[in-house]
Amino acid sequence: MIKRPLSRRRLISRSGPLLAAGLATPAVLRRAWADEPLRVSSYAGIFEDTLKLEVYPVFTQATGIQIASVAQPDGDSWFQKLHDEVENGPLSVDVTMCGWQSATEWGSIFGPLDTSKIKNADNVSDHLIHQNSDGKTDAIAVMAWYLTFVTNIDSVPQAPTSWADAWDEKFSEQLGWDGDINSSYLIDIVAHTFFDGTASMASHDDLNKCMAKAAELKDNVKIWWNDEADFERRFEGIEVWGGGFYNDAIQTAIKEGFPFRSTFPKEGGVIGFGSWAVLQGSKAGDQAAEFINFCIDPATQGMISRQLGTAPVVAREKTDLTDAEFALVSSDIPPIVPNFSVYENESGWIARRWQKYLLSVA
Incomplete structure (x- = not known):
C-alpha cells in the first residue's frame, strides 16, 4: 500500500465543525443497540483526532451507536498485535483501518463482511473493495488519497x-x-x-x-x-x-x-486508500456493518473529504462536493x-x- 507515515497528517487542517448548519447527513434508521460501544481504530494523530471529533459524533447522532476511538500506530506491529488478540483474546478493537496490502497479508484476522447489510457498497468501485482468498469481501475503502x-x-x-x-x-x-x-x-x-x-x-x-x-x-x-x-x-x-x-x-x-x-x-x-475491516471474533458485526455503511454513504463521503482532504471513494456526482472542492482532493482522470x-x-x-x-x- 502507499505508506501512511503519520508526519503527513500534521499538515491537515480541519475546516470547521462537521455539524454546520445546512450540511447534508446520511439518512439512517435508528434502532436500539447494546450499550457496549463499537471500538474503531484509525491512524494516530490528527487523522484519528479528526474522525473522533468530527465524524464519529455524526454517526452516533444518526444511529445511536457509540464509538470508542482507538489510536492505531503505523506498520505491521499493529496487525501482529491484532493477530495475537484474534488467536488468544481478548479483542481490543472491532473495526480497524487497513490498506490493500495489509488486508492481503493479514487477511486471516479479518472476518467476511455481510454486504447485504452494507447497501452503500454498491457505490464503491470494485478496485476499492478487497476480497479474501474465498472471494468474500473483507475490507471496504472509506477514503482515498x-x-x-x-x-x-x-x-x-x-x-x-x-x-x-x-x-x-x-x-x-x-x-x-x-x-x-x-x-x-x-x-x-x-x-x-x-x-x-x-x-x-x-x-x-x-x-x-x-x-x-x-x-x-x-x-x-x-x-x-x-x-x-x-x-x-x-x-x-x-x-x-x-x-x-x-x-x-x-x-x-x-x-x-x-x-x-x-x-x-x-x-x-x-491511488492509495484506507479501508475498514472487522476483526474475526468481534461480537459487534451488525454495528460494524452499520458503521461502514454510514462511512461510504455519499453524504458522509463529502464530509470526510472536507475534513481530511482525502478523496471520496464514490463517484463525484453522488456526493455534494462542489467542483472546486472535488478538484482539491481528486480528479476525473482515471487513477x-x-x-x-x-x-x-x-x-x-x-x-x-x-x-x-x-x-x-x-
Whole structure:
C-alpha cells in the first residue's frame, strides 16, 4: 500500500465543525443497540483526532451507536498485535483501518463482511473493495488519497502534463522521490506512462524493463527520500523543485502560502486508500456493518473529504462536493491503481533488483 507515515497528517487542517448548519447527513434508521460501544481504530494523530471529533459524533447522532476511538500506530506491529488478540483474546478493537496490502497479508484476522447489510457498497468501485482468498469481501475503502506530480511554481512556471515530464533534462538534480520502490509505485507509473499499463508488469522481464526506465530518473533525482517529512522540508526550502508526493499534503501547504502546485498527470495520479475491516471474533458485526455503511454513504463521503482532504471513494456526482472542492482532493482522470499482487509476491526480488539499478550494475 502507499505508506501512511503519520508526519503527513500534521499538515491537515480541519475546516470547521462537521455539524454546520445546512450540511447534508446520511439518512439512517435508528434502532436500539447494546450499550457496549463499537471500538474503531484509525491512524494516530490528527487523522484519528479528526474522525473522533468530527465524524464519529455524526454517526452516533444518526444511529445511536457509540464509538470508542482507538489510536492505531503505523506498520505491521499493529496487525501482529491484532493477530495475537484474534488467536488468544481478548479483542481490543472491532473495526480497524487497513490498506490493500495489509488486508492481503493479514487477511486471516479479518472476518467476511455481510454486504447485504452494507447497501452503500454498491457505490464503491470494485478496485476499492478487497476480497479474501474465498472471494468474500473483507475490507471496504472509506477514503482515498493520491500521489501526484508536485512542483514549485516559481521554479517550474509551466505545469507538467505527464509523468514522462519527470524524465526531462530540465529537472536535472531537481526532484525528490520515494526511495522505496515497493511503496513509491514508480514501477506502476512507468508501466502506465511508457508501456502498456498493468499488463507490462506480468513477468520478471517486464519488471526489469520498467525498473530500467525508472532508473533513468537517477540524473534528475537529487534525493531518494525515506521519510515524507524530509521531502517536505527540502521542498519547502527549495532544495528540490518537485517530485512524486501526496496531493492532500501539498494542497494544505498551498493554503499555508507555499508556491506549490499538485498536478494529476494525464496518465492519472496513483491511488492509495484506507479501508475498514472487522476483526474475526468481534461480537459487534451488525454495528460494524452499520458503521461502514454510514462511512461510504455519499453524504458522509463529502464530509470526510472536507475534513481530511482525502478523496471520496464514490463517484463525484453522488456526493455534494462542489467542483472546486472535488478538484482539491481528486480528479476525473482515471487513477493508476497499483498492481498490488506484484508487490505481494515479488517485493523482495524487486527491492534487490532496484538497488542494483541504482548502483548501475544491473
